């Protein structure tokens with residue numbers, strides 16, 4: 164089939180170009196690695212604190228977190244709400260101080276604090292900070308116990324004793340246990356960054372790839388195709404197919420690569436596949452539209468990068484939408500990026516299926532139809548006028 | 549409308565009819581008429597029509613911006629025309645048809661090949677688009693590479709080629725499917741003399757093999773050397789059309805016959821005055837220059853007169869006026885600025 168000859172030539176040319184190999188395949192994976200390793204950096208994490216005990220130690224622990232300016236602390240009174248908010252990313256971590264907290268400390272046994280967090284690199288960092296608060300309190304408890312046991316009452320002696328005891332063995336302590344593990348057992352360090360990067364790069368490559376189409380037009384190869392016994396329809400299918408195939412190849416590479424290299428779990432495969440096909444179609448349509456509108460391939464290439472990065476930033480593919488104010492979240496949804504990322508989040512974080520992402524799929528299908536129609540309409544006109 | 553043009557070489561009259569009258573008339577590989585194309589205000593092609601017979605090489609001679617590329621773009625079905633009709637091998641050509649396109653080998657003015665693919669890959673790609681059957685395509689690519697002299701470089705990327713090599717591949721792609729009509733748009737622009745000569749030779753061979761060739765150029769010498777008939781195009785209009793001879797006569801340009809004479813030319817000059825076709829005679833020591841209408845017809849008479857006058861002839865040279873002077877006469881400007 165003639166359309167396939169055009170599509171396969173597009174792929175052949177891409178695969179042959181070492182610079183696109185880097186930008187299409189290597190760079191996205193590097194970025195997933197880098198962003199995955201530092202995900203969540205650059206903003207103040209929110210910690211949700213649920214105090215189930217009315218004891219003084221429990222309150223002191225909560226105050227310790229509130230006073231720590233590494234965090235913004237929010238009070239919760241329902242464990243389920245806190246879990247859901249961590250899951251949704253409203254807060255980055257949750258701390259539950261159980262009802263028997265004070266009793267356990269007073270009894271000299273181990274008091275456990277539940278910690279709910281994502282298992283990414285920054286979580287480890289947050290957890291260390293919570294543990295620091297815990298160990299401060301632990302020291303005080305030991306000091307108090309020393310004061311009590313020695314019958315001394317004055318503050319300075321208590322501190323001195325506490326310092327002594329703090330380095331010594333024994334005594335009760337606060338253990339921070341991770342509750343998130345059971346809940347988010349499937350969430351890996353890179354699970355949040357990988358879909359964003361997938362969406363970002365598939366669109367970016369499609370838009371920047373319009374340069375190849377313009378080059379084909381400017382070289383006169385497109386006109387020459389029209390001169391052969393090949394219908395304009397076949398040429399449009401071939402060129403669209405080329406852009407689509409490249410987007411799909413890149414998307415699949417990122418999906419499979421991230422799954423293998425970073426253990427990213429994409430969730431429901433049918434759902435994830437549908438989202439990928441849709442963003443590849445939107446990207447292909449947008450690439451064709453740019454390839455038809457612009458006549459200068461370098462201009463289109465840099466415009467493509469500019470628009471691609473701009474929409475990615477706006478649509479939450481660079482920074483998670485959760486940190487955006489509500490109006491910005493609404494605005495973000497003029498981009499296909501936001502819808503696609505929502506869809507992936509549903510699949511990955513909440514075990515969604517094709518039916519639970521029906522809204523995202525419907526909206527993305529709309530984007531795809533519009534972009535494809537515009538792209539083929541403009542390109543058809545450019546080819547014969 | 550009927551256009552009749554005497555075709556000397558084939559010693560027959562080519563008759564071009566309007567489409568309604570042309571039914572059943574398959575003499576011509578290409579027939580086009582009434583072609584119009586405007587870009588906004590600018591009418592780039594204005595009522596252009598002509599026809600090309602099998603084995604005939606037809607030239608569109610005109611300066612840059614004359615409308616040559618626009619005309620052949622409409623003929624090749626890559627540009628929508630505002631008006632007019634194109635038939636190739638009896639099939640209508642528009643941007644929406646594909647049937648007749650298989651009869652056309654279109655070689656664009658610019659080098660339209662993928663730089664990051666090899667010659668062989670470029671040929672294979674376009675071969676598929678031309679619909680050449682798979683089993684035929686491989687051998688045909690080898691043949692074409694041989695014809696364009698790129699057999700040993702066929703597997704190199706074309707971006708490594710010289711300008712002349714790219715030009716030859718550009719033409720080779722148009723030859724792949726052995727079209728009935730080969731359209732060449734200024735194929736020698738920016739080409740070294742050696743490549744240029746080989747291109748011109750290939751075109752001559754193609755004409756002899758029966759392929760109809762539409763050749764555009766702004767080089768007068770190429771049109772004179774290659775083309776059986778030439779249309780002079782300027783400002784989107786065909787100003788004149790015919791064989792070189794016809795065009796030259798059309799504008800009343802005369803041939804010059806230079807005779808080398810032995811002895812006195814005086815008597816000869818006297819006697820030649822009686823030959824009616826002769827317009828002007830200039831005699832000098834050992835030579836006579838004669839301005840004449842249709843040198844080929846009058847030359848025997850001139851030699852006869854010389855013999856009767858007893859004047860020895862040491863040499864004869866006939867200089868025909870060229871298309872450059874025809875163009876100048878028709879448009880008031882030179883072909884190249």
Ligand SMILES: Nc1ncnc2c1ncn2[C@@H]1O[C@H](COP(=O)(O)OP(=O)(O)O)[C@@H](O)[C@H]1O
Nearest residue numbers: 548587592610611612613614615616617618619
């Ligand atoms: N796509 C176009 N848009 C606007 N003007 C054009 C276009 N193509 C050609 N022209 C104009 O039409 C005229 C004829 O151009 P062209 O057919 O390319 O001439 P030639 O091939 O004889 O040099 C020129 O004045 C040119 O500027």
Ligand SMILES: [Mg+2]
Nearest residue numbers: 616617618657
């Ligand atoms: Mg031209």
